[in-house]
Amino acid sequence: MNASYEPIKIIHWQKAILLWLQERVEVLDFHSAQVRSISKSYPLPAVLKLKKYINVRGNNGVRLTRQNIFIRDNFQCQYCHEFFSKKDLTIxxxxxxxxxxxxxxxxxxxxxxxxxxxxxxxxxxxxxxxxLNKPEEPKWLPQTELKYKSKRVPEAWKQYLDLEELGW
Ligand SMILES: [Zn+2]
Known part of the structure; x- marks a missing residue:
């Protein structure tokens, strides 16, 4: 999560440990599993919060995908100004x-x-x-950017996610 507690990304556990050892994040919750290096064992971090706020919107921007282009343009053909469904639109x-x-x-x-x-x-x-509209990079970050591959959300994540909003 960002320093603002906004969930921003799911990362690999190795990256999580690295960020933790670099003291760039606070670990708010752990999984019950342990990971071992040659000399030490660590509890596996489950929820991390960045110590320093990062501007996700500015740094990464909105992904340039068909869907996001249609959303930006309101599903409206920019040449004839008519509205269409996704299947009748192109880039x-x-x-x-x-x-x-x-x-x-x-x-x-x-x-x-x-x-x-x-x-x-x-x-x-x-x-x-x-x-119709001068094409520009949108300023918003769609909710759907943060997707989970599995519906089995780890217990430790739940209190930090607005699961209802995501449709569960
Ligand atoms: Zn058209």
Whole structure:
């Protein structure tokens, strides 16, 4: 967790021990298991809190995924301004990849199949339309970023997680 008690990441136990030995985290809870090195044994940390607050949103940003691009753009085609469901939407590279465009937040927009076909690998000047909203990196971090692979959440985690909010 962040210094603010906000859960931010699930890490491997070896990384957890390392952070603990580096005194970068406080261990708030342990698993009952022990881990052994050659000379010592340690209780296995279950819940860690960073001593220093890190700006998760600023440092890591929002992951550039199809879903997140659609969420940013409200599931609205940025060229014809109509709303669609996920299956009828595509990602358009404003400055086409084939012409040196990059796959970055500032160069991707939500487009419906029809508009994307029409645009193809044209530049905006050739296409004659500009995206409804200027594409930018969103400032939010979706709740769903923190996913658990298993529904069996360790007992020690429960008091720190808003499980209801995650649908359990
Ligand atoms: Zn469209």
């Amino acid at each position: 358009d590279h404003v400055h086409p990849i084939s012409k040196g465009g990059l796959h970055i937040w500032e160069n991707v927009v939500t487009a419906c199949n029809k508009c994307n076909n029409k645009k193809g690998s044209k530049l905006l000047t050739e296409f004659g339309k500009i995206p």
